[in-house]
Amino acid sequence: MNFAKGQHKKSLLTSILVFVAALLFVLLIVVKFKDEPLEPSPKNKIQSSDIVDGIHQPTGLKDDEGMMAVVTHCTGCHSAQLVIQNRMNRERWNATIRWMQETQNLWDLGENQELIVDYLVKNYPVSEKGRRAQLQDIEWYELTIN
Numbered sequence: 001m002n003f004a005k006g007q008h009k010k011s012l013l014t015s016i017l018v019f020v021a022a023l024l025f026v027l028l029i030v031v032k033f034k035d036e037p038l039e040p041s042p043k044n045k046i047q048s049s050d051i052v053d054g055i056h057q058p059t060g061l062k063d064d065e066g067m068m069a070v071v072t073h074c075t076g077c078h079s080a081q082l083v084i085q086n087r088m089n090r091e092r093w094n095a096t097i098r099w100m101q102e103t104q105n106l107w108d109l110g111e112n113q114e115l116i117v118d119y120l121v122k123n124y125p126v127s128e129k130g131r132r133a134q135l136q137d138i139e140w141y142e143l144t145i146n
């Protein structure tokens with residue numbers, strides 16, 4: 001076969017581009033997984049595909065340090081929604097955990113308790129509005145049917 005010179009150049013360029021793209025891709029993967037935090041429970045290993053837009057899809061919890069401890073210790077008896085909906089300060093979280101331990105058979109959380117409460121206080125603070133603010137000054141437009 002007799003390749004035209006221009007065509008040969010073009011395919012070389014394409015190879016280089018593909019190579020560079022592959023290199024960037026590998027680099028991206030390395031950077032992304034380099035600092036993956038170690039989580040307390042090996043059986044609840046987090047899958048990177050579980051996190052979409054910072055939300056852990058199986059539970060709805062925000063992705064942050066301590067999240068897997070919450071998944072491990074706080075979603076076995078009730079939904080994570082029950083946890084998310086209750087916005088409390090540190091003292092009330094510790095009291096709620098103590099209440100569950102005394103009345104609902106929640107186990108001793110050990111050093112995970114601090115990790116869990118830190119996570120909850122940080123990601124679901126009391127002051128944050130549970131709902132978006134009401135819309136104001138809306139300019140309604142006419143719906144027209146063509």
Ligand code: HEC
Pocket residue numbers: 070073074075076077078082083086096097100104105106107109116
């Ligand atoms: C051993 C089972 C169990 C585990 C594990 C558990 N809970 Fe609970 N929790 C319960 C039960 C039972 C209730 C009461 C549910 C109800 O009222 O419907 C409850 C209620 C709650 C409530 C609502 C309290 C209220 O005043 O209404 C919150 C918030 C909560 N749990 C958070 C957590 C957190 C945070 C963890 C992890 C540290 C956790 N739970 C782990 C059993 C558990």
